[in-house]
Amino acid sequence: METKKILNGIDTVRMVQTVEAIKKQPELARFEFRAKNRWDTGGTNHSKIDGFYGAGREDDSRKKPFLFTNGEPPVLLGNNEGANPVEFLLHAAAGCLTTTFILQASARGISISEMSTELDGDIDLRGLLDLDASVPPGYKEIRIKMNVKADCSDREIEDLIDYAKKHSPVLNTISRPVQVTVKRAAP
Amino acid sequence: METKKILNGIDTVRMVQTVEAIKKQPELARFEFRAKNRWDTGGTNHSKIDGFYGAGREDDSRKKPFLFTNGEPPVLLGNNEGANPVEFLLHAAAGCLTTTFILQASARGISISEMSTELDGDIDLRGLLDLDASVPPGYKEIRIKMNVKADCSDREIEDLIDYAKKHSPVLNTISRPVQVTVKRAAP
Numbered sequence: 001m002e003t004k005k006i007l008n009g010i011d012t013v014r015m016v017q018t019v020e021a022i023k024k025q026p027e028l029a030r031f032e033f034r035a036k037n038r039w040d041t042g043g044t045n046h047s048k049i050d051g052f053y054g055a056g057r058e059d060d061s062r063k064k065p066f067l068f069t070n071g072e073p074p075v076l077l078g079n080n081e082g083a084n085p086v087e088f089l090l091h092a093a094a095g096c097l098t099t100t101f102i103l104q105a106s107a108r109g110i111s112i113s114e115m116s117t118e119l120d121g122d123i124d125l126r127g128l129l130d131l132d133a134s135v136p137p138g139y140k141e142i143r144i145k146m147n148v149k150a151d152c153s154d155r156e157i158e159d160l161i162d163y164a165k166k167h168s169p170v171l172n173t174i175s176r177p178v179q180v181t182v183k184r185a186a187p
Numbered sequence: 188m189e190t191k192k193i194l195n196g197i198d199t200v201r202m203v204q205t206v207e208a209i210k211k212q213p214e215l216a217r218f219e220f221r222a223k224n225r226w227d228t229g230g231t232n233h234s235k236i237d238g239f240y241g242a243g244r245e246d247d248s249r250k251k252p253f254l255f256t257n258g259e260p261p262v263l264l265g266n267n268e269g270a271n272p273v274e275f276l277l278h279a280a281a282g283c284l285t286t287t288f289i290l291q292a293s294a295r296g297i298s299i300s301e302m303s304t305e306l307d308g309d310i311d312l313r314g315l316l317d318l319d320a321s322v323p324p325g326y327k328e329i330r331i332k333m334n335v336k337a338d339c340s341d342r343e344i345e346d347l348i349d350y351a352k353k354h355s356p357v358l359n360t361i362s363r364p365v366q367v368t369v370k371r372a373a374p
Contacts, residue, residue, distance in 0.1 A: 009229030038303045074248050076241075086360075090234070091234040091272075093367070102229065114226070120220065143368050161370075181330050184345065
């Protein structure tokens with residue numbers, strides 16, 4: 001008989017089983033995520049996200065791919081065909097912080113009734129345009145405000161925020177220098 | 188009379204005007220991008236992306252917000268409600284590299300007939316789960332293969348790839364340590 005204990009929408013029995021399996025067999029923790037992107041025109045392009053490798057095998061749970069369109073607003077020479085890439089980065093950061101928080105709260109037996117975040121970040125286009133070598137092309141800083149309601153003390157919430165900030169894969173990718181290699185496919 | 192000269196879907200006259208305006212008034216280059224996210228349940232949450240500040244004013248070009256849903260696959264305790272945050276990060280990286288490439292090719296008068304990218308990146312879940320302090324929670328490395336067809340030499344394509352890699356705001360954000368502050372909103 002399958003036992004289920006759901007907290008914050010997370011099946012905590014399966015979560016503990018997953019953690020125990022990884023402790024015994026660390027290679028189960030190794031994941032490879034993927035995307036394919038195609039340029040349309042101007043600042044518009046679209047990605048297809050489908051399979052990935054993880055928990056020791058190719059995943060086959062997705063019946064159809066996810067499709068997303070990058071675009072640019074008029075002030076950046078586009079027609080708002082989609083959010084732009086630096087905005088998608090904020091969406092990724094928000095989601096990853098949130099899910100890391102929820103997983104850890106569930107592991108600690110804390111019930112969350114509400115959670116939302118607001119993000120903003122500064123970019124100086126002189127970096128992208130190569131007008132000033134001292135200006136980095138990317139975000140100078142990203143600020144996140146979290147609104148959380150939970151059945152625990154303020155101190156426990158602060159501790160969960162600290163955990164999520166340090167352990168979120170997307171936030172960690174942004175916070176430390178990650179190697180990105182770009183190569184031309186054989187023409 | 189408005190003059191238009193379109194290359195790769197980019198209005199290069201407006202592009203040059205934008206660059207000249209920023210050279211004269213560097214504060215026009217300052218942008219602030221934003222997102223709002225709300226947790227649904229488990230590993231599912233959604234973002235609303237709408238206004239931003241840039242070119243000296245609040246943008247009002249978007250008539251309705253962009254909405255995106257983060258989800259997780261079953262192996263990560265979800266039901267594929269959406270792509271997951273680390274996959275959205277790849278979509279952001281792909282789009283930003285592509286648009287940076289296209290803008291620079293257009294500035295150089297190079298016509299691109301086709302461009303696509305394939306991305307993959309490694310994540311070891313022991314970081315997220317705090318099972319091994321020596322394992323970073325984020326991407327260990329992100330690899331991007333670019334397929335480009337253009338009316339220029341292979342060397343010029345290599346040079347554009349190098350430019351795009353160094354000047355893409357998302358790639359630069361991933362490649363260097365960017366400060367992320369996370370604070371609790373007043374409860």
